[in-house]
Amino acid sequence: MKAGRLVVLVLVVALGLALSGCSSKPPSTAPTGAPVAAPPTSAQPATLVMVMNMDDVVTLDPHHAYETTNLMIHASTYDTLVEFKPGNLTEVSPRLADRWETSDGGKTYTFHLHPGVKFSSGNPVTAEDVRFSWTRLKNLKDNPAFYADLIDKVEAVDETTVKVTLTEPSPVFLSVCAAPAMSIVDSKVVKEHGGTDAADADKTDKAKDWLDQHSAGSGPFIQVSWTPKAEIVLEANPTYWRGKPKLDRVIIKHVADPTTVLQMLQRGDADLTDSLDPDLVEQAKADPNLKVTVGQTLNQNYLAMTSNPELSKPLADKRVRQAIALSIDYDGLIKALLRGYGSRAPSIIPLGILGVDPSMTQGRDLAKAKALLKEAGYENGFTVDLSYGSNPTRETIAAKLKSDLAEVGITVNLKPMEQSVYLSEMRAQKLALCFGGWTPDYLDPTMWTDYFSYHDRGIATRMLYNNPEAEKYAKIIDTEFDTAKRAQAIKDLQKVLMDDMPFTMLYQNQQIVVMNKAVQGFAYHPVQFVNFADLSK
Known part of the structure; x- marks a missing residue:
């Protein structure tokens, strides 16, 4: 628990733990291969520029990161097994897991993955990737490792079935599974770049530097670069299992000065900011090209x-x-x-x-x-x-x-x-x-x-x-x-x-969220701010 840390916030709800299974939409048919970005088209690419103070970013490895901005990035580049949708913080919804059940009085959770889902590399998302991801998180022993404290053992029963045994029965665990730190990474890709889930991962894992610059997820966007205290660039995952995003590219620029943020929005140099200074709200409201929304x-x-x-x-x-x-x-x-x-x-x-x-x-x-x-x-x-x-x-x-x-x-x-x-x-x-x-x-x-x-x-x-x-x-x-x-x-x-x-x-x-009126589909989330897959321009 981060007392005093400003978040959109992990970040973050009593959360009606719908422990009975749910079903989700079938995936889009996706070609195999290893996409790194959307293919070029003759149409002008749909690019969204977001401006914000993101000097808190120290890493973009989801199993090391424990700041605020990374929550938004990881929500769009990785998938978790379950999620909380904007506007409904009292019910856990399916994401990678179609359904789940508990046994042993709430000490064992069994998740059933959506079949046919692929990482942006083209590798299939399997139960082994879940096991690797959560074991790596735990064994890295970095700040977010506590999310895995309840976990005693993770087993890949088959390609799409994950069995998780907890240290004690807990209704909280399902909510924890929605945290971006519990993101599922492509184990093959992470291992290729020096990653490990071994007990001594805190000393032997070497994947952080690569994951700082590239994502290894199954989310709607692919991280292609990060320049500290400058910008993060995401490109659409054309084979995303829930359908290719409407935006082709998202550029998040570091701008610390509140007045500069507003000026960039007014000039059309930026499309979205996550938090405008209250003293500047009336100026934003007076601009016919901008719209202001307030998130709780x-x-x-x-x-x-x-x-x-x-x-x-x-x-x-x-x-x-x-x-x-x-x-x-x-x-x-x-x-x-x-x-x-x-x-x-x-x-x-x-x-x-x-x-x-x-x-x-x-x-x-x-x-x-x-x-x-x-x-x-x-x-x-x-x-x-x-x-x-x-x-x-x-x-x-x-x-x-x-x-x-x-x-x-x-x-x-x-x-x-x-x-x-x-x-x-x-x-x-x-x-x-x-x-x-x-x-x-x-x-x-x-x-x-x-x-x-x-x-x-x-x-x-x-x-x-x-x-x-x-x-x-x-x-x-x-x-x-x-x-x-x-x-x-x-x-x-x-x-x-x-x-x-x-x-x-x-x-x-x-x-206080401000955006260009051309931006559509925004839904405020109190932890990850927004999933860029929801937006169009």
Whole structure:
């Protein structure tokens, strides 16, 4: 879990795990061979130019990468066994796997691959490629290797059947399978370029450099080049099993300056950007050649409050924590900081996740906050330190929180720190009141319920939060395969957290997407942003 990492986000949903099989569309008939790009035609190639800040890219090997931009690239150059489609983050859909079933109480998953699918090289996609891919991911032991932590063994039963044995029964695993890090690579091609799935792959695998510049997948596009901090070029896979993309080429250019991004869109030098600065939105809306859409991310910023009296006697009383949550002008914060491009969920589990009901969200209520403080014996207020990792955005948040709490008599001493110092202090359980960000690594509610509920994990540990009732519901969410029961447990957990109030969500980011009006088919995805196969121009 990447606390504070800005994503479109792994990246990222309780996810009705449709554990019964599903069927997908039959593949297009594709010629054999080893295509590297779409063949030339007399018509003008359909090229889409995207501009964005992509200085986070350090590798494009899907089993090494653990940043943000790579999620978008890998979603279009590789396939996973299953996927979450835009607009539906509560149901797992088939991708390479037509269907699947569980056995042994949820400890064993058996996937049945769509027959006839080929990699862009012309090699068939087989169960052995799945086994190799997930074993390589695990044995590389790099940042994304944790996605394979649940896996004990992967077996290729036959050409199109994969049997996965987990370390323990888990309803979460199917959601994890949709993560771009779980992409299926062409084992023959990767081995030809020095790749291995051996136990010592972290020392002996040599394929990363080649995979930085070329894809080895079965996705709708083929990566043909990457120039760090300059551009990434993708070309259509003419034999893609779901049909050749409408775009012939996608060029993603690195442009860090927000004003330059808008100017390129206005001049027609670019077709799409993933995130426009809120201060520039009105200019974009005024341009008749551009269209603006807003996507709801799963990224959030939260305020955390200890319940340990040794760190803060006032905060140890849940009435005080409730009063603080009711004192915050959330709407004003979203307007001032995000120009209104933000939202809030009832607790720390974001909007878009199974079991999250927006109508439960509480806003500001100063009268109730003051009454709670009086009831707790703090009618005249108290003083508390607010700690945070300093940057311009967080300074704005801190100043707003200080001002809001002053209205109910609470004096806040601001304690800005370097981010590394802040994280060290938080992990050492030294902070009474602090705020930070949270971004999911995969799309399952456990990305929130585990780390904000269990006393021995994540933010709950760092804030010394320990509530057996919260852990009871978190355990149900961890282990229950029935979607309805899981959703109810999430609702019940939210009620516990809203009553105990160890955390309150300050805001959930929204993403401002701008594109040329000629671009069609865009569907926002909170993890991978977009699949370029959906677009035309």
